[in-house]
Amino acid sequence: MDQIDNIAISDANGYRCGFVAIVGRPNVGKSTLMNHLIGQKISITSKKAQTTRHKVNGIYTDEKKQVIFVDTPGFQTDYRNAVNDRLNLNVTEAMSGVDAIILVVEALRFTQADRTVMKQLPKNVPVVLAVNKADKSKDRLLLEAFIAEIKSEFEFAAVVAVSAKHGLGLSELMMSVEPYLPESIPMYPEDMVTDKSxxxxxxxxxxxxxxxxxxxxxxxxxxxxxxxxxxxxxxxxxxxxxxxxxxxxxxxxxxxxxxxxxxxxxxxxxxxxxxxxxxxxxxxxxxxxxxxxxxxxxxxxxxxx
Incomplete structure (x- = not known):
């Protein structure tokens, strides 16, 4: 880290580095998505809803950019207690102070819980819509109509159809957030994949x-x-x-x-x-x-x- 810290910001030479929050309702595949984006499992995954309870920072680094992903708990609307109130606070806090947001929804399933999450999105941060499990939709026209319906409710910076489980569309998703990262040297060493202990x-x-x-x-x-x-x-x-x-x-x-x-x-x-x-x-x-x-x-x- 010392070597990185000693490099002047002016030496970035077009390199980009910034924070991207991954948000969505419970069980849409946020943790699986982050694990595949960084190429290593650091956030827990399960078919059960609400497995992620802590913000987990996953770090992706290549020759052009470093993306620090913030994996958040699924925004909880069904169960109210001190745990879930704190989890929801974690989500809203994670969305402030990031350079971009990825909103994850499940293909062909847009619920009231998804709309609740969308209402929490800040207006001053670019949001990329990631339509997960898109591989399960065999009808392309139906998927396009589904995406058009969501786009009518929010102005997204980009929309990408992905399959987190199978790693499809992830390069395009990564490219969609890159323009919103500030020009900067990397914050972490290139072999570091998380800042968690x-x-x-x-x-x-x-x-x-x-x-x-x-x-x-x-x-x-x-x-x-x-x-x-x-x-x-x-x-x-x-x-x-x-x-x-x-x-x-x-x-x-x-x-x-x-x-x-x-x-x-x-x-x-x-x-x-x-x-x-x-x-x-x-x-x-x-x-x-x-x-x-x-x-x-x-x-x-x-x-x-």
Whole structure:
């Protein structure tokens, strides 16, 4: 970073660098989109809605530009508690102070929740509409009519049909935000893909596994707290994780019969961490009951939410 910091801004020579927020209602593929744009999984993905709870910065760098993507929680309109109020505040805060916004919608499905998100869009920031899962639409005329309907409700800087899952249309999407990035030297080294700590990424991995296995039963009743994170001289990562639930009955569901469900979650999380950190990981996961945590604003601040 020191080498980058010492370069004068005048040395940018046409290079562009800036922030782009990715927003949308829950479960439209925002995290999958960001992971594919930067070429590495740093934001958790799941078929369950509302898996992303923290703004995650993913960094894409090439010879012409550096794009710092801000992945946001899905704007929540169905469940009102302190958690979701804070998540919605995260979304609106993420949209202020960025150079461009990507609004993600699902092809052929534009709901009232999408309109609620669109109403939050600032008027002074260019917005690119990304129509995700466009590959599922076989009728091109139907897709064009769908896009025209959305464009009639907001003035977009550009519209791009993409498939985040299959990586289609992503180069065009990247090019559509490039003109709105300020001329600047890169803010981060070219091999850096996120500004989040290993500790944070470990908690996200555990939470992803929880949503994959428990999203139907405990969709909004869990959170992850890293109680200890150490890296030994050998490179071994020693990580202790508490999963917070609201009730004893939820604890029993999470642990599963004979502890099998929690064991499976822990094993899959450990394997993903070893791949991400490129080292051996000792992972210990247990469950803590903290009644009312989802409405405890002060406790949420302690968790960084």
């Amino acid at each position: 290993s500790r944070f990424l470990a908690s996200e991995i555990v939470r992803e596994k929880l949503f994959r296995y428990l999203g139907e039963e405990l969709p909004y009743a869990m959170n992850v707290e890293i109680e200890q994170f150490e890296v030994e001289e050998s490179g071994l990562h020693r990580i202790y994780v508490a999963v917070l639930v609201d009730k004893d009955s939820q604890k029993a569901i999470l642990i599963g019969k004979g502890g099998e469900r929690l064991k499976k979650i822990s094993t899959e999380a450990r394997l993903d961490m070893e791949k991400l950190f490129d080292s051996k990981v000792f992972l210990k996961v247990w469950v803590k009951v903290k009644s009312g945590w989802a409405d405890d604003v002060r406790f949420l601040k302690e968790l960084g939410m």
